[in-house]
Amino acid sequence: MTVKVYVPCDTTAVSIGADRVAAQISAAAGSAGLDVMIVRNGSRGMFWLEPLVEVETSTGRIAYGPVKPSDVASLFASDFLRGGPHALRLGATDEIPYLKNQERLTFQRVGVIDPLSMEEYAAQGGWSGLQQAIVSAPAQIVAVVKESGLRGRGGAAFPTGIKWQTVLDTPADQKYIVCNADEGDSGTFADRMLMEGDPYCLIEGMIIAGLAVGATVGYIYLRSEYPRCWTTLNEAIRRCEAAGWLGKNVAGSNHAFHLEVRLGAGSYICGEETALLESLEGKRGEVRAKPPLPAHVGLFGKPTIVNNVITLATVPLLLARGGKFYADFGQGRSRGTLTLQLSGNIQRPGLIEKAFGLTLHELLYEYGGGSASGRPLRAVQAGGPLGAYIPTRDFDLPLDYEAFAQRGAMIGHGGIVAFDDTVDMRRMARFALEFCAEESCGKCTPCRIGSVRGVEVIDRIAQGEDRDKNLVLLESLCDTMQHGSLCAMGGMTPFPVQSALQHFPEDFER
């Protein structure tokens, strides 16, 4: 009987040897004459356990990890193909607490299936959302999305249903669905994991979006640093076209939807939706002033939905299970689940999909297991490089958009980067401005010049040069950038700086 062995093809797993592990298993099985089928699945998101090898047994999938190529021989020796005992044996995958305690909705199939297997996708609930959408009127689809309370997972948390309604209500001869897959925030990887682990889910979400607003063309704007996503998505699109999910008649209906992946060119600002549209149009990636909103005047001047990968990939579930099902998760105005990405100085980094409401403390210690260094945590940065630094006394914060905002922080795309007590917060503040100087599109003055001046001012502070005057100047600069910048990049760069100044003033006195 053929034994299925799962070895992730996910970038993280591969970067630490998954390909070699897979090859070793295949070779060992071959020489032993064992009938093994290796399935390259997505990652389960427990990165400290990667490469995580799973074996399908009569009692379910049994996990081993982290597996090095050199471990393979001993695994065979331990009869791991039948779930045999081994130092790396983790037991049933689904019973690993890190995974068991999650509420995987958007990520329900990631790590479970062969990402490109049409059969497995369909078997695991794929396409049922689209089937529902095809028999629904556009307004009904939009109503479901509204009911779900889903908000943009890219970071801005704008209500998705409202955005869709705007595009639906804007008459035009052509509309577009654009997926923002330019996942550029430090400490984020949810988009990548989903695109590598369950690409059809994103495609299905985009087709539904197209049906909802009358758009017949979609683009996935993918960062060039994600070559595996590029390959996977293109193959997935090809297979969808062949299977009739994409094309002139989506699933045999009268609706057309064409989808294409476009590669970015390494600019962070192209993750900002208007700069993304400029780039997609073949222009310099420069922010547009709003209004007009992309929902009114978007790609090539046409009404356009621009949504993040996770947002769109959540949509099939909403249609399949109903808006209420999703809205029943979460709290306050933050409904559904959040795909948290835990990284930095943390013992158990990875992806955690949980309903809103989990506290930072629970996340960092119950899931993350505290710092990797063993030293006390001092701060986390939430929401990417433009997010505020949150000190330990605020770890009671529940993951909730409004709760975070009240304390001057943001959840953003759900990336949480942890730092222990050795972190120099002045350096982190400097990094924020340096990052802005590096990635600013250069269009507006506060961001273009302000970021450079900010680095210089912090350096003068570091050298003890007119420290008090320069601290005042730094605050003033932050104010100018926050309130004067054209887009969120310049407007939010002050957040990490101001939060560092506010919570860790002692670091600026040294």
Place this chain on the structure above:
Amino acid sequence: MIVKNTSSSGDQASRVSSVSADNLSRGVFVELQTRLGRDPGVDLGTPPSSQTRLVRALIDGAEVLVPAGTSVMRAAALAGIKIPKLCATDQLASFGSCRLCLVQIEGRRGFPASCTTPVEDGMQISTQSVRLAELRRNVMELYISDHPLDCLTCTANGNCELQDMAGVVGLREVRYGFAGENHFDKQSAEPKDESNPYFTFEPSKCIVCSRCVRACEEVQGTFALTISGRGFDSKVSASAGESFLDSECVSCGACVNVCPTATLSEKSLIQLGQAERTVTTTCAYCGVGCSFNAEVKGQQVVRMVPNKAGGANEGHACVKGRFAWGYASHPDRLKEPMIRASIDQPWRVVSWDEAFAYAASEIRRIQAKYGRKSVGGITSSRCTNEETWLVQKLIRTGFGNNNVDTCARVCHSPTGYGLKQTLGESAGTQDFLSVADSDVVVVMGANPTEGHPVFASRLKRRLREGAQLIVIDPRQIDLVRSPHIEAKYHLQLRPGTNVAMINGLAHVIASEGLIDEAFVEARCEKPAFDTWREFILRPGNSPEAVAEITGVPAEMIRAAARLYATARNGAIYYGLGVTEHSQGSTTVMGIANLAMATGNIGRRGVGVNPLRGQNNVQGSCDMGSYPHELPGYRSVKDEATRKLFNAYWNTEIDPEPGLRIPGMLNEAVAGSFKAMYIQGEDVAQSDPNTQHVQAALGNLECLIVQDIFFNETAKYAHVLLPGSSFLEKDGTFTNAERRISRVRKIVEPLAGLADWEVTVGFARALGVSMHYNHPSEIMDEVAALTPTFAGVSYEKLDRLGSIQWPCNDDRPNGSPIMHVEEFTRGLGKFIVTEYVPTKEKVTRKFPLILTTGRILTQYNVGAQTRRTDNVVWHHEDRLEIHAEDAAERGIADGDWVHIISRAGETKLRAKISERVQPGVVYTTFHFPESGANVVTTELSDWATNCPEYKVTAVEIRRSAEPTTWQVDFQATEQQQAELKSR
């Protein structure tokens, strides 16, 4: 325009029009979408909104009523409230980068930029507060932290928006200091780019507002500039980091115009400093007729700035008008009258009076000897209406005959004829603005990006907005495919087959039920239409038959015809590629037929639009420069008209039409025509079959040449009367859209007299009574004698800026669009347009067709542009030849080749090009030594004698040997130069 309005619920556009002066209340402002009455000197920050719904808001407590879509910045500016700005200008779409124009809006978070925020009903906006002042000052502080502090010695000193804004926001210190990273200190500053002959680019002064980049895109449509790098490294880059001269830049100056700092500065401004006064005048180059504000210091032009209020150009310009005016003070300018008894004698400098007396005595002597009709003259399409008027008046009264013609003979005479026959008026039907409403544009035998660049920019803007383009041209002109522009169809026909093509298009329209029957029924003569329909439906005009003739596939002809005929608004623009053929007039009539058949006449966005070659082609024709027509296109045979003129001029006008230019030249060769007065035309270079022209001129006993330079024709002259440039005189030009614009004297005439004064002097010496104190009095005479000009006066021109004729009691402000209710001739007349192939046929001996055209940086015979720095872009004419034809003849790029036709032989260097199809070669004719017209023939339009410049059968042969003509040319050149300098 700002109008105060009390209307309480002004949500309808119609309410605005009912606003009257007596129901004004304080503080309510409305912008009317009119081009009149607004001070163009005030930059309102963003362009007007095209919406009609009105919205009302409060700005700093003042109520404003503006069209929806108007920016807060513009609304404030209309109400007289100035919001600081640097990246915004009403010439460009809002951009939102400088962040100086932030405002506060009640109920909104943060500080929105006023340039990118549209006014909404009920908005309450504050433009000033302590908080705003702080933000603006701090943004300015960032700007200045990366800007050199050399204001006192800076080119832009006194004219710098950055300096102004620093003052406005009250910047007093730069807390960041100047030691940080920057673009201005010795180590960091990039070198100044001085490669362009007319302006410099100084990167250290750049504030990266992108105005130049946006102007290059939005206004000019060339896309030569970009911002390269990002963040602090963002910088303006010409093409891919090239010098301005090496880049795709066409030197239109739009970038220089909008630059708020000294970064892009005119070299003349750098050299001379700020001007002391501004005079509005009109460009003397092409038929677009751009309005300029000449900035002047004493007798010196500092720079020519395109006039935002100029109807033709609305603030845009091209390399010629904007920069290439230095010829006016070139050392070659003629400064003294000269005479000589024969052309092998040295010139003798004389007084004006002596020159006039000599010229007059020669005319009289010749007339006594050879008869009254043995003399004639040519008016200039380069001169003003008033000057043209005087020359034809002198000839009709002083010479006593109608031997007057104009250089329009050799360019647009078929337009005058063809449109008169069909529509009833010898002029284009639209204003340039009209193209903004076109949905399908046909460009036939015209190359606007080279010949009419400012119109081309308007056209390209419309095409970028989505209008479709059909190009009918033997050559792949730029419009066929250039940045963000692509013609839907390029009908690349064989030269000389225009009529067949037009018939093919009309056949499709007639046979596929695409005729606008209602329009034809209501507006056109039925019998003529029926005859035409019967004709056009003949199989000989089918696309299949036409494909055989033109070489263009039948399906493409069908598709193009359908596209044009089904457009909401279809417009046809054409140029000399239509007129300069043996069937030029036929094609013009065919174009008019097409427009009438599809109902594309009489409103914005449609029409028949001749792109006139020279600044005053339209005007010179209007002013009665034709031998058969008195001013206003009235036949000399018409007794009533003659009577009118006889009475006014106290003369007896000859009822017989006179000679056309070719007629005069032929008669001169034959020996019966003996004297000519030529004002501002260089027939020896510009007219076809140069050797024939030279023979004619050489036979004259008295040739009086009035020109600003010693041109080719002057080599055969006996009297030289120095002309005055457009900077040296008052008058008017009439452009291709019938727009009469003032030319204003900026400096004194170099030789003491303006051209009109020269003609007056000559006329008086002939005994003709002419008394004018100012050209305005000549215009008054034009108005008194010409119905279409009845309402025109200098006073009104000063008031309105410009006027498009007809201007009379019915249309006191002129007529941007013609034939709105009915055609000038009443009912439009379809005319049968039978295709007759030209006699100029390709043979084994002359297997290729030569066609000619223009290039952007040079102008016609080049007399002006060759004497400017424009030669850096084009310093010689080249022969474009397809690689196949070149290979067959062993010709490589850059080789010298001989061009041999039935008329003559000349030599040029070859340029291998894919723009021409095999079998066709092409050249420009800007340099006299090129001898392009040595090879062109005397074949001409059947109706008007317009030469067939565009079709000459030739053979090309690789050879570096000089041609006989060029040897002669050099010898004459040397001889005449010696005679002049003696």
